[in-house]
Amino acid sequence: MVGVWSRSLAKFDVGEDRKRFIMMKFNKTWKTFKYKLTANNLSEFQTERRNKVTLNHGLSRGGYVGLEERIQRATSVYDPVPREDLWVEARKTNNGEFRSEDVKEKAEKITDLKKQVADGEISFQPGEDILTMAP
Structure with missing residues (x-):
């Protein structure tokens, strides 16, 4: 060239x-x-x-990796944080409130699904998790 x-x-x-x-x-x-x-x-x-984006997160440069590290440091448990927990925490403000009503509704659906999974009412196929089940 x-x-x-x-x-x-x-x-x-x-x-x-x-x-x-x-x-x-x-x-x-x-x-x-x-x-x-x-x-x-x-x-x-x-x-x-x-x-078109309605479920905004408030993560800055650290992104999900930084959020996961903060959660691990706060809990002193260094296992991977579940995706649904990261999703919910990413959409909270610094004082723990959700950024919008849409986000709050989705977070409540996620909480309900987590409870159903813990009770054994729901099982997942390969490639599915709580986030894929919560529309």
Whole structure:
């Protein structure tokens, strides 16, 4: 594949001492072009996609891994935390309240399902767990 610099040399009469400046200018121009090419379409698409999400979590950079580590440190039990417990905890605020009524309803369904599993009323097929059962 022929590079940008070799194509520039073929078209224009420039010295090697100008290579850094030309490549920096090309880089800035290319990034601007790509941004303008995709910015409007992507932002509209992303806005539509984001508006469909109703069960938001409040995790920051740590994500689910960080949440799991915090739970393990708090309980002093270093076994893997069940997915449903992580899901519920991720959707609570710092003072323990749920972020929305939809989240609260789903968390209650998860709690009911956990109780049914503990009582032996429900069993799972391979690939199923409480989160897949709670619609």
